[in-house]
Amino acid sequence: MKKFAVIAAVPLFAGLVMAQSQQTAATTTTTSAQTSNFDGALVDQGCYTTHVQQKNSNTDVKGATSQTVSDRYTTECPVTAETSSFGMVTPEGKFVRFDDAGNTQIVQMVKSNKDWNDSITNKKPVKVHVIGTENGGVIVIKEIR
Numbered sequence: 001m002k003k004f005a006v007i008a009a010v011p012l013f014a015g016l017v018m019a020q021s022q023q024t025a026a027t028t029t030t031t032s033a034q035t036s037n038f039d040g041a042l043v044d045q046g047c048y049t050t051h052v053q054q055k056n057s058n059t060d061v062k063g064a065t066s067q068t069v070s071d072r073y074t075t076e077c078p079v080t081a082e083t084s085s086f087g088m089v090t091p092e093g094k095f096v097r098f099d100d101a102g103n104t105q106i107v108q109m110v111k112s113n114k115d116w117n118d119s120i121t122n123k124k125p126v127k128v129h130v131i132g133t134e135n136g137g138v139i140v141i142k143e144i145r
Helices: 002-027 101-113 114-121
Strands: 035-043 049-053 070-075 087-090 095-100 125-136 136-143
Touching: 035 095, 087 101, 095 101, 101 114, 101 136
Parallel strands: 095 136
Antiparallel strands: 035 087, 035 125, 049 070, 087 095, 125 136
């Protein structure tokens, strides 16, 4: 009887071990960030702000109603020769930041790109095309033109 119990238990334990290794393999996944293209204008991230103000209308017990006022304004800061922290505003109005390595890369581009220098000197927008990956509102630059 003991031999039968041992013989029956061995495949049972082997099945449990195999199920655990298959489960571990099934839960191991890898994700790769997708490279995207972004177009927009460079801005100084240090002073770029967007302010949204909203108020709701309410009616109190006595029937008095208070009105709501909503306004939105954006302060855009053009890039200067001293800018060291950059962002980009897309044509849709979305603001995205660049990572530290991207900021360093842009500083080097500003120093070496005559067209960018002319735009900065004349206080015109610096239009860029960025190839990179977005991670939580921050773009990791692979290439910028």
